Amino acid sequence: MMAAGAFAVGAIVGSFLNVCASRLPKGRSLWMPGSACPACASPIRWYDNIPVLSFLLLRGRCRDCAGRIAWRYPIVEMTTALLFAGAYLRIGWRADLVLALLFLCVLVVITAIDIEHQLIPDRVTLPGIVAGFAGSVATGRGSWSEPLVGILLGGGVFFVIILLSGGGMGGGDMKLGAMIGAFLGWKLLLPALFLAVFLGGVVAAALLAAGRKGRKDPIPFGPFLAFGAAVSLFWGGELCNGT
Ligand SMILES: [Zn+2]
Known part of the structure; x- marks a missing residue:
């Protein structure tokens, strides 16, 4: 149960890590504005921003312009989810877990x-x-x-x-x-x-x-x-x- 929770939290955090990976190299703010399609600049709707699932439901394409969504998005979300679940199972509910998750x-x-x-x-x-x-x-x-x-x-x-x-x-x-x-x-x-x-x-x-x-x-x-x-x-x- 708890490992599944860690997996879900990891997927959501992974979604934020994608924002970091897109914006940090360009020196853009991580917090503003909200996510938008890089091809047509349409804002991403909340229901199209569900980690991994949205990518699958949309078949890897933007709902507005059908431009391709990079594979990096679901891969980063899935990897982070697996790492969070793994770290929870390995380390357990201890103070080092927070440090390990940050490191990952x-x-x-x-x-x-x-x-x-x-x-x-x-x-x-x-x-x-x-x-x-x-x-x-x-x-x-x-x-x-x-x-x-x-x-x-x-x-x-x-x-x-x-x-x-x-x-x-x-x-x-x-x-x-x-x-x-x-x-x-x-x-x-x-x-x-x-x-x-x-x-x-x-x-x-x-x-x-x-x-x-x-x-x-x-x-x-x-x-x-x-x-x-x-x-x-x-x-x-x-x-x-x-x-
Ligand atoms: Zn688009």
Whole structure:
């Protein structure tokens, strides 16, 4: 029952995360005006704004102009709903749940924006570093040194990569690394980084081999980092303890 509730709340929050993913890269306000069709500018009616369901009922098209609605909308809503239900089942009704949900929301927004724009906005990562640090200390999962070392390590790893590679990775990846360290602490940051590098390498190699991407094409790394961070949030403790 409660997990279904978390799923429903996640779907509604996911709908707001879509607004964030559309507007943050353009520097627009998240609160005003209400949502409108990007093709014909008609305001979205409340009954056409129901997460996932409206997309299915409208068959992915605007009611007014029949312009296509991006697949990102139902995917983000569904993903957020599943993550909320999963986090509730995994963590239970504790103070850390709020912090975990906030972290997952930030990761979803960053993934959506990085895939679409090859950009990780400072407006998300910098407040995220502060919120992650403050939240980790407040929920008392460890001492304050754990998220602090996480910030330094997560940012530092990418700082070194940027220095050595002269491109490929950007400052956005560095701040995202620091933010993940702030939320997870350095112990859970490590499996997140390993997973991201491993998966990123496999996917990049597959895209090169399939001829879908050239050697010089940028492949955003943020989504891999976000995926690694989410896996580490759910199962990192077990990975670290070897159980
Ligand atoms: Zn329209």
